[in-house]
Amino acid sequence: MVTARSYGIRAGDEREIAVIGVACRTSGADTVEDFWDLLDRGERRIAPVPTVRVPGYETTVDEVPAPMAALIDRPERFDADFFGIKPTAAAAMDPQQRALLESSWHALESAALAPASLAGEPVGVFAGVSSYDYRELALRRNQVSSHTLAGSLHAFLANRLSFHYDLRGPSVTVDTACSSGLTALALAVMALRAGQCSMALVGAANIICDGFYHATLQQAGVLSSTGRSVGFDAAADGYVRGDGVGCVVLKPLGAALDDGDPVHAVIAGVGMNHDGRSATLTAPSAQAQASLIRGALADAGVPGSAIGYLEAHGTGTEAGDPAEIAGIVDGLGLRDHGSMAGPEGRLWVGTVKANVGHTESAAGILGLLKGVGVLRRGRIPRMPGFTAVSPTLETDGLPLQLAGRDANWPRSDAPRLVGVNCFGFGGANAHVILREPPDPASRPGSRTAGTPHRFEGRSHWLGQAPGLDHDSGLMTRDAQPRVTLTPVDHAMPAPVAGPEPAEVLAAVKEAVATVLMIPVDDLGDDDRFHDLGLDSILAVECVQKLNKRLGGTRRSEVLHRFPSSRLLAEHLLTEPADEGQRP
Structure with a gap:
């Protein structure tokens, strides 16, 4: 049986962190196993967005494409009774809070832990979030109550979990835009290493329910006009948004092995940085990406050639994809290595955004969970819709393979390592290196998770009568003002004839x-x-x-x-x- 001692961990050596619980919900997947199955099937969940999910978003001009996204079903449903929350308070709660609360329960179940056993313990909560859709919706409908403050402030994404489970460790909500979830995880790892908490819940959520933020992204030019964007592909023209929530339970590896916890993966190294004063505030920096990855490698104590798969951010944007690939190539030193540790002696690169869209603040946690699934199932799933490598990427002659096809990657003598990369819209970056867990067969005494609780949620939404179990609250006609998109110079004069x-x-x-x-x-x-x-x-x-x-x-x-x-x-x-x- 593998223990901390047999795994080579000395007393007080707590740098490596075990992922002992996992949970998520995305478009087409209500559990982490469903999520991994969706990836293995190469399923793509992009579809037109119902008007009710982006109220106030005007699409009356030809130049503005109809919204496309990967959405979860019934975001208004929440098992408020299970968590002891009154219907009026539940209706005012940001659905991102609700989704993370339910996901955290499933993550603890995955860790074979009784949530009540954590009460009073120094367990930390670290959460990532960035959008304020539900607050915008409350303002649009002029529906503010005494519950709106706790229901809409981002701080309560983490604080509500700490309160519900009576956890006494750090409770931190992080907003670094699209890198929020992975940044929250890196902070949790640092807190565990420093002894600030004995265990940590880390999660992130992104739920689309208003038109304002979608409109601003559309105006900024970062969204795909075709709705078919795939990262690193020749046809990529921006990203497609997605709903998603993910949660993991972390514990120092030595303690997890000694306590018989299930170990889904091991966090060997983390890194965080910022682009600094690069070309622009919103353009990613290849140099910063490379420095970030080198820092995570140093933290893990492994060479770049040891990484076999990298779950990339992969936004599908003209600025993001080339910068990220250049950063990966330099950060891992691909030009110096004849081969890498992945299948066929190559570094395989993929992105979960090809399946479930860009879940923004939750993207890093879902990328991490994909990396865990790659290690547990010994399989690198293809990026659906990938056709050809973008000509803007410099990959010729390098041991790098963009995952346009499936690849098996079973255990071998050398432990498999996965990198997970994220960069935020404002320049904040995070990177995590995962190592495969001990073979479950070598730990016959470890606990196993039971059947996850099935939440029986009812509809809770702004403007809906308490206890009314239908969609009327979600479908209520929205009050003014509406969000009107201004096309790029829609009514400009005709071109000047014959310019020189x-x-x-x-x-x-x-x-x-x-x-x-x-x-x-x-x-x-x-x-x-x-x-x-x-x-x-x-x-x-x-x-x-x-x-x-x-x-x-x-x-x-x-x-x-x-x-x-x-x-x-x-x-x-x-x-x-x-x-x-x-x-």
């Missing part, structure tokens, strides 16, 4: 230089926009200026397809009159 090539080139350079706040003379004709820091948001501003100067209704994608001043100017001189308009 020099005039068009000058207009392009002036627009680019203006949004980047650099002198025009510093901008070379062949300088690549991405290298200059022209991210998705700045691309929208740049196209607006070009449309105003030259006429037309172009979309920001034109800067991605023609990524230098010379190439873009040549295209503008030959483009059709309706270039950029949606059919």
